[in-house]
Amino acid sequence: MIRSEQQPHHYRTHFGRPDDGKTGWSIWGTGAYLPDRRVGSEEVSRALGLDPSWIERRTGIRHRHVAAPGQAASDLAAAAAGRALRAAGVAAGDVGLIVLGTSTPDELGPSTACRVQALLDAPRAAAFDIAAACTGFVYGLQAAVGWLGAQRGPAPYALVIGVEVYSRFLNGTDRATAALFGDGAAAAVIGPAAAPYGIGPVTLGSDGTRAGDVLIPAGGSRSPASQATVGGLGHTIHMDARAVRDFIGEIFPRLVDEASEAAGIKPADLALVVPHQPNPRLVASLAAAAGLEEAQLAIAGHDVGNIGAASLPYALHRAVRTRRIAPGDLVLLAGFGAGVTWGHTLITWPPSP
Known part of the structure; x- marks a missing residue:
């Protein structure tokens, strides 16, 4: 069922809702989009x-x-989603749900997902945003799988998208943020999968007492836009770099340990671990603490930076395109971000039809 952009395939029939206990849901296709302008780190430095x-x-x-x-x-987001649909061989008209994770929406309202629905011409889809920062894609998977499982009769497909345009929200003089963030989008089409393949339970968490670690403080109802907020750079990303680094160092090994224990496996049994990667070097350095070899990690942030909710699905997309994943592989998605939020899910990768 998995098709990369290089392997288009077209399906002629709908699968029924998996209500027999023998089928579930998995990723049928992935897609990504990066803006044309590329800025080197030397220039930013x-x-x-x-x-x-x-x-x-x-x-x-x-x-x-x-x-x-x-x-x-x-x-x-629409460009990435369109590529994911083509990779999956699914028409936009067959999409029943669009879930979009972002911290940089087009506007405060309506949801950016509704804008994407219009751009894709997906009239059957319900569409909404998820504000879980860099964990948005994992939260979106939970929403999609839950929605698909609740449908009666033939179930359409779901699109889960992560996208950020961080460049509009950066203080160019702040090395803690200007050095890291970039723009980009990635998406996945979710459809039926026969057991034992598919997306396992999705585990989510958050700690709102740390909401101030990373935020855009102005522009909402607490601090609406004004001359003072604009002049004070309140509409740019503010980040406590030390607190964020400590959080990553604690949460990533914990997610790998929790997921492995719940599945009754060892971290070494994981074919691929796809983490959020706000700082690729930092995440790679945590492999040993998580019981992993660095080669087990899908790191793709070197050439895109931190693209927030798109980071994890972009790395997954790159792994699919470079054929790092084989049928039956155990693939762990481990997300974490502002809020603070976190989540993980284990996918048993399905074979192609």
């Missing part, structure tokens, strides 16, 4: 008054992509 190699040495990020003027989150 110089703009910050740093040594040209400073960013790459500390983060591993070589490049990031920046949206063009007038290019919004919905534009990036």
Whole structure:
């Protein structure tokens, strides 16, 4: 059922809702979109008054992509979703749900997912956003699987998308954020899968007492836009870099341990671990603490930076395209982000039809 962009396939029939206890849900196809403009870390380092190699040495990020003027989150998301649909061989008209994770929506309302629905021409789809920051894709999977399982009769497909246009919300003089963030989108089509393949239970969590670790403080109901908030850069990302680094160092090994224990396996049994990667070098350095070999990690942030809710699905998409995943492989998705939020799910990768 899994098809990359390089392996298009077209399906002529709907599968029924998996109500026989022998079928579930899995990823049929993935897609991604990066804006054309690519900015090197040397350029960003110089703009910050740093040594040209400073960013790459500390983060591993070589490049990031920046949206063009007038290019919004919905534009990036629709492009990625369209590619995922083509990879899956699914028509937009057969999509019943669009779930979109983002911290940088087109506007405060309506949902960016509704904008994407219109761009895709997916009239059957219900559409909504999820505000779980960089964990948005994992939260979106839970929403999609729950919705698909509740449908009566033939179930249409679901689209789960992660997208960010962080470049519109950066303080160019703040090395903690300007060095890391980029723009991009990635998406996955969710459809039926025969047992034992498919998406396992999705485990989610959050700790709202740490909501101030990473945030855009102005623009909402607590601090609406004003001359003061604009002048004070309240509409840019504010991040406590030390707190975030400590959170990543604690949560990533914990997610791997929890998922492995729940599945009755060892971390070494995982064919691939796809983490969120706000700092590729930092995440890779945690492999041993998580009981993993670095080769088990799908790291794709070197050339895109931190693209938030799109980071994890983008890395997954790259793994699919480069054929790092084989049928029957155990693939762990481990997300974490602002809120703070976290989530994980284990996928038993299905074979192609």
